[in-house]
Amino acid sequence: MSVISVDFRSRTPIFEQIVASVENLVLRGIMKPDEQLPSVRALSAELGINPNTIQKAYSELERRGIIYSAATRGSFVNSDTAALREKNKEQLLEKLEESIRDAKTKSVTKEEILLLAEKIWRESND
Amino acid sequence: MSVISVDFRSRTPIFEQIVASVENLVLRGIMKPDEQLPSVRALSAELGINPNTIQKAYSELERRGIIYSAATRGSFVNSDTAALREKNKEQLLEKLEESIRDAKTKSVTKEEILLLAEKIWRESND
Amino acid sequence: MSVISVDFRSRTPIFEQIVASVENLVLRGIMKPDEQLPSVRALSAELGINPNTIQKAYSELERRGIIYSAATRGSFVNSDTAALREKNKEQLLEKLEESIRDAKTKSVTKEEILLLAEKIWRESND
Amino acid sequence: MSVISVDFRSRTPIFEQIVASVENLVLRGIMKPDEQLPSVRALSAELGINPNTIQKAYSELERRGIIYSAATRGSFVNSDTAALREKNKEQLLEKLEESIRDAKTKSVTKEEILLLAEKIWRESND
DNA sequence: GTGGTCTAGACCACC
DNA sequence: GTGGTCTAGACCACG
Numbered sequence: 132m133s134v135i136s137v138d139f140r141s142r143t144p145i146f147e148q149i150v151a152s153v154e155n156l157v158l159r160g161i162m163k164p165d166e167q168l169p170s171v172r173a174l175s176a177e178l179g180i181n182p183n184t185i186q187k188a189y190s191e192l193e194r195r196g197i198i199y200s201a202a203t204r205g206s207f208v209n210s211d212t213a214a215l216r217e218k219n220k221e222q223l224l225e226k227l228e229e230s231i232r233d234a235k236t237k238s239v240t241k242e243e244i245l246l247l248a249e250k251i252w253r254e255s256n257d
Numbered sequence: 258m259s260v261i262s263v264d265f266r267s268r269t270p271i272f273e274q275i276v277a278s279v280e281n282l283v284l285r286g287i288m289k290p291d292e293q294l295p296s297v298r299a300l301s302a303e304l305g306i307n308p309n310t311i312q313k314a315y316s317e318l319e320r321r322g323i324i325y326s327a328a329t330r331g332s333f334v335n336s337d338t339a340a341l342r343e344k345n346k347e348q349l350l351e352k353l354e355e356s357i358r359d360a361k362t363k364s365v366t367k368e369e370i371l372l373l374a375e376k377i378w379r380e381s382n383d
Numbered sequence: 384m385s386v387i388s389v390d391f392r393s394r395t396p397i398f399e400q401i402v403a404s405v406e407n408l409v410l411r412g413i414m415k416p417d418e419q420l421p422s423v424r425a426l427s428a429e430l431g432i433n434p435n436t437i438q439k440a441y442s443e444l445e446r447r448g449i450i451y452s453a454a455t456r457g458s459f460v461n462s463d464t465a466a467l468r469e470k471n472k473e474q475l476l477e478k479l480e481e482s483i484r485d486a487k488t489k490s491v492t493k494e495e496i497l498l499l500a501e502k503i504w505r506e507s508n509d
Numbered sequence: 510m511s512v513i514s515v516d517f518r519s520r521t522p523i524f525e526q527i528v529a530s531v532e533n534l535v536l537r538g539i540m541k542p543d544e545q546l547p548s549v550r551a552l553s554a555e556l557g558i559n560p561n562t563i564q565k566a567y568s569e570l571e572r573r574g575i576i577y578s579a580a581t582r583g584s585f586v587n588s589d590t591a592a593l594r595e596k597n598k599e600q601l602l603e604k605l606e607e608s609i610r611d612a613k614t615k616s617v618t619k620e621e622i623l624l625l626a627e628k629i630w631r632e633s634n635d
Numbered sequence: 636g637t638g639g640t641c642t643a644g645a646c647c648a649c650c
Numbered sequence: 651g652t653g654g655t656c657t658a659g660a661c662c663a664c665g
Contacts, residue, residue: 144655158363181657186639194446196647199518202638203664216363224358230356230363231377237284238342241378243350245371247367251357252367266451268654271647307650396640410615422652433642438654454653455649468616476621477610482608483629486601489536492592493630495602497623503609504619520639522664558665640662647655 135169137178150190156195157208158219170204171244230245253256260287261295263304271306275314280323283334284345292333294324386413387421389430391440401440409460420450420458442452477481510514515556521553523558527566532575535586536597546576574633 134156135161154164168174171189175182189206192198197215200206209215231244260282263274282288294300297315301308315332318324323341326332335341357370386408397431408414420426423441427434429459441458444450449467461467465480512534515526519566546552549567553560567584570576575593578584587593609622 133265142322147653171639174638181659183658184656187655189638200520200522200638201517203268204517205637205638220360220363220365223365224373225358226321227360227365227370228373228377230353233373234346234353237346237349239346239353241374244353244374247350247354248357248367248370251354251361265453265456268452268454272649310650314650398640419533423654424652433644435643436641438548439640441653452634452653457652461551472612472615472617475615475617476625479608479612479617479622480629482605483626485628486605489601489606491598491601493626494655496605496626499602500609500619500626501621503606503613524664562665565665638662639665640660642657642660645655645657649652649655 135174135178137180145187146184146191149174149185150191151194153188153192154195157197157212158216160212160216162208164208164210166208168208170205174253260305261300263306271308272314272317275300275311276317277379278323279314279318280321280345283323284342286338288334290334290336290338292334294334295342296331387430389432398436398440398443401426401437402443405440405444406447409449409464410468412464412468414460416460416462416464418460420460422457425437486508513552513556517560519575524562524569525567527552527563528569530575531566532573532597535575535590537592537596538590540586542586542588542590544586546586571624 132191135149135152137145137152139145141148153162153168158247162168168189169177171182174180175185180186189198189200193200193206198207198208231239234244261275261278263271263278265271267274273278279288281296288294295303295316297308298309301311304311315324315326319326319332322335324332324334357365360370387401388405389397389404391397393400405414405420406461414420415505420441421429423437426432427437430437439487441450441452445452445458449459450460483491511532513527515523515530517523519526519534524621531546540546546567547555549560555564556563559599567576567578571584573580574587576584576586577588609617615622
């Protein structure tokens with residue numbers, strides 16, 4: 132059993148949900164470098180999804196450098212997840228900056244942002 | 258001439274772009290309460306878009322309470338934009354909370370968030 | 384009738400042949416900026432190829448920035464083909480450099496390269 | 510220990526990588542005429558690759574005339590590597606001609622080719 | 636058994 | 651009619 136899951140009722144394409152799901156597991160360190168992913172057929176059977184859809188998701192993940200595929204052997208998590216994480220963190224911060232900037236134009240104050248951050252980090256410190 | 262614009266190449270539906278565009282103008286106070294919107298056929302001609310698409314956008318805006326339509330007279334910005342802004346601000350903060358929470362799981366620190374906020378508000382105070 | 388063609392006997396995937404074919408037409412200036420490509424279904428019928436395969440090729444072309452797709456309206460050549468050409472030329476020169484460097488290690492002389500260039504440019508001057 | 514190496518992540522078949530690797534060593538004169546190649550099982554163990562795959566590579570090398578096999582004694586580099594080198598050089602020049610011709614259609618100039626050659630031969634003369 | 640490619644046919648939102 | 655997504659089932663080279 133894997134931790135990859137999809138919501139069939141969602142309007143976001145299934146293959147994108149899988150991409151996002153795997154990307155998350157890798158970026159959060161739950162999936163380790165060079166760890167093997169379930170085979171296309173296995174995941175297809177497990178989730179009840181057509182193999183083509185899984186294949187499309189894996190191709191996209193490979194294109195993004197999250198995983199690599201070795202025909203005949205299977206698909207594996209990129210060896211250098213640290214670099215992936217760093218790159219992703221930068222993207223995250225850029226998006227966050229944009230969001231906050233937008234919020235500012237809609238009269239959100241700096242104090243509200245700070246309070247929000249305090250609240251979130253108070254929940255569980257690590 | 259209006260400030261409503263669409264990007265034909267974007268993959269987000271044109272009617273949604275129009276909805277977002279008008280919503281933004283209203284929420285940022287650029288469009289005032291009870292101000293009249295361009296007529297469906299006027300905007301259709303201006304943007305070179307099928308009137309059906311404009312109509313769909315206006316219907317959605319009405320459904321969201323951003324604008325109201327008066328039978329033969331046209332469409333107008335909601336009279337109480339302050340309430341709209343307040344409601345929108347809450348939604349914004351919820352989304353922001355979600356984004357920040359996600360960033361936290363990907364090892365973004367509270368300090369980075371605070372620095373980001375400082376930087377943004379330093380740019381121009383209002 | 385378009386100029387896109389495929390060789391079914393070739394071992395290189397059909398979708399890649401289409402990608403290469405369109406890329407060539409664009410980079411050589413035969414297809415102009417914002418020119419419309421045949422629709423997925425039209426090209427599918429013309430070449431006797433499954434629509435999914437065409438779709439895959441078009442997706443790849445879009446990913447590479449060669450074309451852009453506007454759902455409902457069709458697919459079009461990128462507006463700025465000059466930039467594409469420039470970028471492609473750089474890649475070409477890099478690959479050529481690698482090839483020549485390899486040739487050098489296999490005892491091809493500089494004179495042979497120069498003669499080759501002379502011969503090719505003598506064929507038709509432009 | 511040999512200089513033959515494979516990249517498991519590459520999408521080019523492993524047996525082809527081995528073929529190319531050996532071919533290179535021979536054509537560059539690093540492996541001498543009548544030199545013995547590692548046995549199938551030795552190379553299999555060294556690279557951690559299925560013996561069938563090694564066998565397939567050696568068969569292909571034999572088919573191309575790069576090596577010859579003597580029943581129970583093993584595999585050896587072709588006695589006349591000079592001829593091999595000459596033949597390979599011709600193929601190289603043909604491919605190079607094709608590449609340069611393609612570059613020409615994409616507005617690469619003769620001068621750029623000449624400069625490239627100059628640059629490469631300036632690096633180290635031999 | 637593995638990934639990669641392809642066909643055939645379908646449904647969807649959008650315009 | 652358009653592109654985008656998905657299912658079902660097939661074939662291939664590779665190891």
